[in-house]
Amino acid sequence: MRETPQIRFLTSGEVTADERAAAERAVRSALADARGAVTSVEVTLSVVADASLPRPALAQAVVVLDGRRLRAQAAAPRLEEAIGLLRDRLALRASHLRAG
Template identity: 80%
Template structure:
């Protein structure tokens, strides 16, 4: 079963600072994209987007995701100068975590010959 099927759970968002609707939509697409390769079912997904309005910080934008995939909690986060960059990094890191879960033989993962 693919994690992006229509009956997958709605992504819950927590935001702080100036986060636009477009950035929120980009984060949703990024997380769904990262989970698309998973053969299991996502039962819960929460995304946190945060921007600290402090120009002295080198990476004031944070994107974090916690997804429960067949009972396994996957977490990824990224900080960057801009939220768009943090979201792109988050997508890549969550995709890596998903592939590691499958490589480790996580629940719902089909192995060769099965």
């Protein structure tokens, strides 16, 4: 996998160390094929303790790749699902940047 800078995390609600590690793996995986220099990565993981919400878990990443800011986010019923969706969306945005 390509080297990326240290990922800065912001968490809110009940986020476990395993979920944080899963998010780090997901972001690194999403950026593995990106061309150019990744100079900054920030990840926000949030879980709202409200059973009435259909998607209380949010995963968001903001990446600076070749001086351009890429942002991806996903909400889901569980944080694990949101992280998986985030990985896919971030990889798609990075590939569009490469193609464009």
